[in-house]
Amino acid sequence: MSNITWSFADRVVAITGSAIGMGEGAVETFAAAGASVYGLDVDAKRGRAVAERTGSTFVECDVTSSAAVLAAFEQIATRHQRLDVLINNAGGFWEQNTTESISEIEWDHVIDLNLKGVFLCARHAIPLLRQSSAGRIITISSLAGQTAIYQSSPAYAAAKAGVLSLTRVLASELGADGITSNAIAPSAVLTERIKVVRSAEERAATAASIPLGRYGGVDDLVTWMMFLASEEGGYMTGETIAVNGGRFMS
Numbered sequence: 001m002s003n004i005t006w007s008f009a010d011r012v013v014a015i016t017g018s019a020i021g022m023g024e025g026a027v028e029t030f031a032a033a034g035a036s037v038y039g040l041d042v043d044a045k046r047g048r049a050v051a052e053r054t055g056s057t058f059v060e061c062d063v064t065s066s067a068a069v070l071a072a073f074e075q076i077a078t079r080h081q082r083l084d085v086l087i088n089n090a091g092g093f094w095e096q097n098t099t100e101s102i103s104e105i106e107w108d109h110v111i112d113l114n115l116k117g118v119f120l121c122a123r124h125a126i127p128l129l130r131q132s133s134a135g136r137i138i139t140i141s142s143l144a145g146q147t148a149i150y151q152s153s154p155a156y157a158a159a160k161a162g163v164l165s166l167t168r169v170l171a172s173e174l175g176a177d178g179i180t181s182n183a184i185a186p187s188a189v190l191t192e193r194i195k196v197v198r199s200a201e202e203r204a205a206t207a208a209s210i211p212l213g214r215y216g217g218v219d220d221l222v223t224w225m226m227f228l229a230s231e232e233g234g235y236m237t238g239e240t241i242a243v244n245g246g247r248f249m250s
């Protein structure tokens with residue numbers, strides 16, 4: 001859990017992809033900072049366990065389903081009549097492939113999760129964010145959306161680039177409402193999933209390619225989520241923060 005000491009008492013925070021990884025870390029940290037946290041995930045078993053442990057609320061929700069996303073934000077509206085922070089964290093891909101090898105089904109699936117899911121959550125959150133004194137949208141992109149990297153997926157790269165553009169569009173549309181929209185682009189973060197899908201040799205090679213010499217930890221990312229969510233971070237919008245140990249410098 002991040003050691004940052006900002007208070008989020010009385011703030012209402014929705015975090016997608018809350019069951020594991022960075023989303024789980026964000027739920028833990030925002031809940032410990034006093035926020036009313038809503039974790040949205042398709043993995044009900046793990047999501048509920050995280051919620052019980054952290055005193056947050058779990059909402060079973062597939063972010064690619066308009067009806068499910070609408071129902072999730074209606075639940076928040078009924079209880080709080082507003083939302084202060086939306087963290088679009090759910091994302092990922094299943095197969096490393098190329099433009100030649102990716103199936104159309106996989107393409108659609110990855111685009112739906114990483115791009116459409118962000119659109120749907122933002123669309124249904126906006127009316128509630130307008131009721132906040134300092135609304136915040138934070139979207140987790142990727143190094144893969146900033147530059148071409150190997151060991152990735154063309155659909156994932158396209159979607160993660162797409163959310164950077166959507167981040168700027170939202171910033172432009174919502175600035176007059178005092179709502180900021182920013183993105184975080186991690187590179188390699190040592191989550192449970194990465195420990196399973198990357199061998200020790202692969203992880204060592206990746207770490208060696210990073211100027212700071214190591215994978216990011218979940219807390220390295222959650223710290224930036226907290227800053228962007230804070231009232232103090234309120235005069236920056238439409239930006240992408242590369243939290244990547246120096247692996248890619250633009």
Ligand SMILES: NC(=O)c1ccc[n+]([C@@H]2O[C@H](COP(=O)([O-])OP(=O)(O)OC[C@H]3O[C@@H](n4cnc5c(N)ncnc54)[C@H](O)[C@@H]3O)[C@@H](O)[C@H]2O)c1
Nearest residue numbers: 017019020021022041042062063089090091092142188189
């Ligand atoms: N881990 C990394 O190295 C890394 C690097 C760059 C970017 N990212 C991005 O950071 C974010 C978090 O990554 P992570 O590694 O912690 O992810 P993870 O794979 O560990 O967890 C993703 C979570 O999203 C949930 N999820 C999947 N599909 C969903 C859906 N349709 N609706 C709702 N929830 C769904 C999963 O159940 C899971 O709880 C993702 O957007 C990912 O693309 C991760």
